[in-house]
Amino acid sequence: MKLQKLPCVVFRVISQLLDPTSLICLSFCSKNMKEKVKMNKYTVVNRYFTLDSTKIMQMFCLKFVNSSIPFYLSFGDPKKCIVRKFNRFNHTINGITYNFRIGLESMYVGKMSDVAVMFNLIEYTLNLFRTSLEGIRIESKFLSSIQQLATHPSVQTVRFVFVDGESLAASKLFELFNNLNSPLLKAYVFAPVQGEVDLVPSLFGAEQVFIKISRWVRKEHLLGSNSRFILLRESNLKEDVLISFVKQWLNGTDTRLETMLVYFPAVNKIDQERIRASLDGHPWNPEKRSQKFLVEASWSKEIVNGARALWSDCEEGLDFERNDGLLGTVIVSEQGRGFFFHVWHKRFH
Amino acid sequence: MSVENAPVVDVDEAAIPVEKKMYYRFESNDKKEFRVSELAIQQSETLNRLVEAMGYTSEDVENKPAIAIENIDGKTLKLVFQWCEHHKGEAIPVDDGSVPKIVEIPEFDAKLMDIDNGLLFKLIWAADYLNIVQLLNVSCKKVANMAQGKTPAQLRRVYLLPSDEEDEAAKRAAQEAQDPRAREVEEEFEERKRQGGNSFF
Numbered sequence: 001m002k003l004q005k006l007p008c009v010v011f012r013v014i015s016q017l018l019d020p021t022s023l024i025c026l027s028f029c030s031k032n033m034k035e036k037v038k039m040n041k042y043t044v045v046n047r048y049f050t051l052d053s054t055k056i057m058q059m060f061c062l063k064f065v066n067s068s069i070p071f072y073l074s075f076g077d078p079k080k081c082i083v084r085k086f087n088r089f090n091h092t093i094n095g096i097t098y099n100f101r102i103g104l105e106s107m108y109v110g111k112m113s114d115v116a117v118m119f120n121l122i123e124y125t126l127n128l129f130r131t132s133l134e135g136i137r138i139e140s141k142f143l144s145s146i147q148q149l150a151t152h153p154s155v156q157t158v159r160f161v162f163v164d165g166e167s168l169a170a171s172k173l174f175e176l177f178n179n180l181n182s183p184l185l186k187a188y189v190f191a192p193v194q195g196e197v198d199l200v201p202s203l204f205g206a207e208q209v210f211i212k213i214s215r216w217v218r219k220e221h222l223l224g225s226n227s228r229f230i231l232l233r234e235s236n237l238k239e240d241v242l243i244s245f246v247k248q249w250l251n252g253t254d255t256r257l258e259t260m261l262v263y264f265p266a267v268n269k270i271d272q273e274r275i276r277a278s279l280d281g282h283p284w285n286p287e288k289r290s291q292k293f294l295v296e297a298s299w300s301k302e303i304v305n306g307a308r309a310l311w312s313d314c315e316e317g318l319d320f321e322r323n324d325g326l327l328g329t330v331i332v333s334e335q336g337r338g339f340f341f342h343v344w345h346k347r348f349h
Numbered sequence: 350m351s352v353e354n355a356p357v358v359d360v361d362e363a364a365i366p367v368e369k370k371m372y373y374r375f376e377s378n379d380k381k382e383f384r385v386s387e388l389a390i391q392q393s394e395t396l397n398r399l400v401e402a403m404g405y406t407s408e409d410v411e412n413k414p415a416i417a418i419e420n421i422d423g424k425t426l427k428l429v430f431q432w433c434e435h436h437k438g439e440a441i442p443v444d445d446g447s448v449p450k451i452v453e454i455p456e457f458d459a460k461l462m463d464i465d466n467g468l469l470f471k472l473i474w475a476a477d478y479l480n481i482v483q484l485l486n487v488s489c490k491k492v493a494n495m496a497q498g499k500t501p502a503q504l505r506r507v508y509l510l511p512s513d514e515e516d517e518a519a520k521r522a523a524q525e526a527q528d529p530r531a532r533e534v535e536e537e538f539e540e541r542k543r544q545g546g547n548s549f550f
Contacts, residue, residue, distance in 0.1 A: 002470065002508070002509045003492075003508035003509070003510060004508075004509075004510065004511065005470075006470070006473060006474070006477075007474075007477055009477060010473055010474075010477050010485065010489065013450070013485060013486065013489040014489045014492050014493050016450040017450060017452055017486075017489055017490050017492075017493035018493045018496055019493075019496075019497065021497075021498075022493070022496035022497060022499065022504070025496070025499060025500060025501050025504055026496065026501075026504055026508075028501040029501045029504055029505055029510045030510060030511065030512055030513050030516055031513050031516070032511075032513070032516045033510060066450055066451050087498055087499065087500050087503070088500070089500040089501060089502065091501065100500075102498055102499075102500065104498070
């Protein structure tokens with residue numbers, strides 16, 4: 001079977017039917033084969049540098065439109081019980097030699113944390129399939145350098161950033177978001193952050209922001225934000241910060257914000273009456289807006305498991321109408337554990 | 350229907366009764382003759398267009414010489430027509446790249462393609478030449494499946510892939526074979542340089 005002797009159109013059909021692992025291995029066979037593989041058009045729907053399901057290693061994930069199972073390039077070792085089944089080989093890319101092990105829909109290159117080494121291989125693969133990285137889900141302990149990661153050309157294109165882990169130094173969070181240049185669609189920080197975080201416009205400029213443990217978020221972060229959906233849990237923010245935020249919106253021209261939800265721990269609950277007294281709002285007028293506000297944020301599932309959207313009951317909310325006609329509603333939960341701010345771009349939901 | 354029962358017959362082996370349905374006669378490059386039903390031919394865009402253009406009647410089919418297929422041998426053509434007969438009347442997939450290519454190999458096709466790599470290569474080539482989309486898909490899927498779990502070294506062996514050096518050598522050889530005059534000009538130029546001339550003209 002002389003593959004190279006087949007007509008180009010036939011090779012293209014074969015390429016479309018090969019699994020990603022085989023295509024990568026084929027590209028390693030010769031320069032000619034690499035170019036042939038590269039010439040084909042691939043539809044890759046998910047392209048992530050992410051964590052495996054047990055969060056023990058970083059991996060690179062590609063999901064092709066014609067495959068139900070994603071392809072994984074794992075920067076770790078396969079499970080010991082199945083390790084003997086894997087075919088092994090070494091291959092050198094740009095002077096760096098990798099020890100590959102081939103599994104079903106996956107390739108393993110052994111445990112590594114060197115960002116340059118990992119991204120040398122990721123870049124090769126992205127280049128082969130003529131695609132770019134869509135998002136990253138990282139844990140700092142698996143990476144040699146956050147700075148190196150954030151400044152890598154492949155990472156500059158990402159629109160989704162998720163930060164995992166048991167702990168993250170404030171300086172690392174700053175390094176990450178301060179070096180990302182493209183506007184983000186989602187910025188989720190699951191890891192508790194230790195220390196004072198400087199202003200990070202790219203984090204609070206993401207369309208959707210979710211900070212799971214937001215004790216580190218200060219007034220300056222909030223007042224400098226330019227997001228559409230903000231969700232802060234375990235917040236330490238005080239009433240005066242929340243009042244300032246609403247007043248800034250009322251006196252400003254921000255037309256992007258749609259929903260901000262802030263949740264507080266029991267020890268830090270807020271005073272509902274103080275907020276109501278400080279904001280000169282009006283009770284709900286059914287002629288001006290619906291009773292319920294539909295929150296269509298992707299982080300909805302972080303509040304209600306599996307939810308794609310949430311209904312927020314604004315019957316008891318305080319309304320504020322801005323000069324440009326935009327209507328905002330503030331709701332403070334009775335127990336003082338939640339502060340919700342909605343902007344009615346569409347009055348009736 | 351099994352491979353053995355597919356209604357493609359070498360004329361030498363058995364005779365197919367001429368029914369109301371029209372059976373076209375084709376001849377391979379090694380002079381093997383086949384009778385193939387009109388419906389089965391529709392699986393091949395190339396042959397279908399050819400017979401439409403010819404406009405044969407039932408008498409023409411019997412009286413005129415078999416349609417010669419110059420590039421395909423009898424062994425391969427037999428497989429092709431067995432496949433066409435088995436899948437006659439089935440919809441032909443439209444491959445415009447708008448939908449992802451997902452191909453499953455049916456049991457009949459798997460048995461039909463239980464052949465050596467050399468013959469599989471010829472079958473793929475024939476499917477492409479005769480424009481039989483689904484046969485091309487399943488045969489390419491079989492080739493793609495051969496790669497699963499293989500290392501680059503194993504892939505080189507399975508697909509007989511040349512190394513970079515072999516590719517380079519083949520490229521040089523092809524260039525030289527294509528343009529002998531270019532080599533002569535180069536040699537003449539080198540000779541003139543040795544003789545001290547600065548300009549070729």
